[in-house]
Amino acid sequence: xxxxxxxxxxxxxxxxxxxxxxLNFLEKVHIKFxxxxxxxxxxxxxxxxxxxxxxxxxxxxxxxxIRESDWSxxxxxxxxxxxxxxxxxxxxxxxxxxxxxxxxxxxxxDFEDSLSPTWENIQNGLVNMRDAAHRTISFQHRVTLKKYSxxxxxxxxxxxxxxxxxxxxxxxxxxxxxxxxxxxxxxxLYHNHKALDRFGSGPYFYIPKLQSYKEAKLWNDIICFxxxxxxxxxxxxxxxxxxxxxxxxxxxxxxxxxxKDHIIGLNCGRWDYIFSFIKTLQSFPEKLLPDRxxxxxxxxxxxxxxxxxxxxxxxxxxxxxxxxxxxxxxKNHDENRKILQKVRDDKLFEINNGHDGTWIAHPGLADYVNxxxxxxxxxxxxxxLDSISxxxxxxxxxxxxxxxxxxxxxxxxxxxxxxxYIEAWxxxxxxxxxxxxxxxxxxxxxxxxxxxxxxxHKNKLDNGSIVDERLFKTLLQEELSNVKNExxxxxxxxxxxxxxxxxxxxxxxxDNVEEFLTTKAYxxx
Numbered sequence: 465x466x467x468x469x470x471x472x473x474x475x476x477x478x479x480x481x482x483x484x485x486x487l488n489f490l491e492k493v494h495i496k497f498x499x500x501x502x503x504x505x506x507x508x509x510x511x512x513x514x515x516x517x518x519x520x521x522x523x524x525x526x527x528x529x530i531r532e533s534d535w536s537x538x539x540x541x542x543x544x545x546x547x548x549x550x551x552x553x554x555x556x557x558x559x560x561x562x563x564x565x566x567x568x569x570x571x572x573x574d575f576e577d578s579l580s581p582t583w584e585n586i587q588n589g590l591v592n593m594r595d596a597a598h599r600t601i602s603f604q605h606r607v608t609l610k611k612y613s614x615x616x617x618x619x620x621x622x623x624x625x626x627x628x629x630x631x632x633x634x635x636x637x638x639x640x641x642x643x644x645x646x647x648x649x650x651x652x653l654y655h656n657h658k659a660l661d662r663f664g665s666g667p668y669f670y671i672p673k674l675q676s677y678k679e680a681k682l683w684n685d686i687i688c689f690x691x692x693x694x695x696x697x698x699x700x701x702x703x704x705x706x707x708x709x710x711x712x713x714x715x716x717x718x719x720x721x722x723x724k725d726h727i728i729g730l731n732c733g734r735w736d737y738i739f740s741f742i743k744t745l746q747s748f749p750e751k752l753l754p755d756r757x758x759x760x761x762x763x764x765x766x767x768x769x770x771x772x773x774x775x776x777x778x779x780x781x782x783x784x785x786x787x788x789x790x791x792x793x794x795k796n797h798d799e800n801r802k803i804l805q806k807v808r809d810d811k812l813f814e815i816n817n818g819h820d821g822t823w824i825a826h827p828g829l830a831d832y833v834n835x836x837x838x839x840x841x842x843x844x845x846x847x848x849l850d851s852i853s854x855x856x857x858x859x860x861x862x863x864x865x866x867x868x869x870x871x872x873x874x875x876x877x878x879x880x881x882x883x884x885y886i887e888a889w890x891x892x893x894x895x896x897x898x899x900x901x902x903x904x905x906x907x908x909x910x911x912x913x914x915x916x917x918x919x920x921h922k923n924k925l926d927n928g929s930i931v932d933e934r935l936f937k938t939l940l941q942e943e944l945s946n947v948k949n950e951x952x953x954x955x956x957x958x959x960x961x962x963x964x965x966x967x968x969x970x971x972x973x974x975d976n977v978e979e980f981l982t983t984k985a986y987x988x989x
Contacts, residue, residue: 555589708733729783754868
């Protein structure tokens with residue numbers, strides 16, 4: 465008899481996921497690992513305090529033997545040796561079907577940055593993922609009555625669980641909230657490993673927001689425990705880790721090492737990486753970053769990040785995945801031509817730098833990006849695992865940041881995007897089209913931390929204005945009015961824009977960078 469408590473009612477379909485046996489399993493995992501996660505999150509705070517005191521991130525001398533010794537990760541399964549084009553999106557039923565039917569190799573279904581974790585969304589997401597894994601998923605639009613179903617050979621399904629920092633407040637054990645990552649991982653694995661195996665696939669996961677190899681080691685312990693409990697062979701569960709925090713970029717070999725029985729690759733989560741760069745180095749005025757549209761992968765510190773990730777992965781037999789093309793195709797021919805050129809430039813950079821695959825956010829880009837890979841790869845080539853450059857990357861290169869223009873236009877844009885995204889998130893939407901881009905939490909994170917950094921270090925704009933609390937509050941009020949005009953009075957008044965403004969203002973004017981926007985906004989769900 466399990467003693468997990470639920471603060472909200474479980475739906476009829478949700479009860480199939482949160483069955484007694486599944487809950488017994490979840491309870492075991494929680495009891496064994498909850499305190500260990502608590503400890504690692506405390507270590508994150510201690511690490512940040514160390515950086516704030518002046519000790520910059522660097523490669524750890526204590527783990528040099530791991531970096532210097534000869535070892536490889538477990539061989540990548542055949543079903544995952546071609547990952548040239550991956551699409552990502554939330555665990556919405558219709559979106560899952562469209563993504564799995566797209567001309568892509570992999571669909572990463574997301575419980576993290578592109579999902580607002582309302583209790584309804586979490587339950588529905590787990591049900592949808594079960595049906596997708598069993599290939600029974602279908603959907604009919606309520607208004608148009610259009611039917612959606614899976615094609616016979618859908619893309620490989622991967623599940624991105626929530627980061628370790630996110631709790632699942634609707635489930636408690638002895639008044640302690642469970643970690644969302646454990647809920648997502650355990651429920652997806654428990655219900656779907658047999659079906660996935662039948663279809664020649666497996667329980668494949670993306671793990672986000674790692675900050676240290678100790679967290680990777682914990683994930684390895686969680687995975688091994690679950691494999692043993694379910695009588696699965698070691699290495700049944702396979703994971704790709706996002707390298708999207710500044711501390712983690714200095715520990716990539718160690719992360720691969722401690723997950724070597726399960727890991728198949730690392731991914732450049734570049735928007736979150738820039739957000740983490742600002743957050744980690746918040747006490748250093750010389751690390752001030754310019755307008756975010758200037759901070760592209762061509763900037764030397766981001767090229768160094770990409771190059772080090774590729775070399776590290778390929779040295780150890782793992783895939784090196786590139787970043788996101790968040791563009792939404794336009795029906796305007798001239799505008800779409802500009803969009804496709806930007807996508808092309810971005811993907812050619814990744815291919816030329818040695819990446820094995822890339823991300824897109826919209827099915828309409830799949831054919832175009834596939835053609836880019838076909839043009840650059842030889843006829844039967846599906847990856848670049850044998851590509852390792854001679855370039856040596858130093859700590860100084862990774863930490864140098866970049867210079868450039870700081871404009872009021874970008875400041876205003878960051879304010880509008882933050883307001884729109886936060887309002888959508890607290891209204892239950894985690895993936896939103898804003899100004900022609902599919903945006904998730906990472907965009908709001910980089911937008912609001914950029915403003916925080918400019919205020920903290922009194923950045924001077926190109927028009928001579930100094931960014932301070934007074935200027936921010938003035939522009940915030942003006943941009944709230946502009947958002948009202950853009951969305952219309954009815955949508956504005958029926959929405960949660962005033963609450964979004966309050967959350968945004970509080971975290972932007974805090975003394976230190978709020979660790980994650982989503983943990984603050986989660987209180988309002």
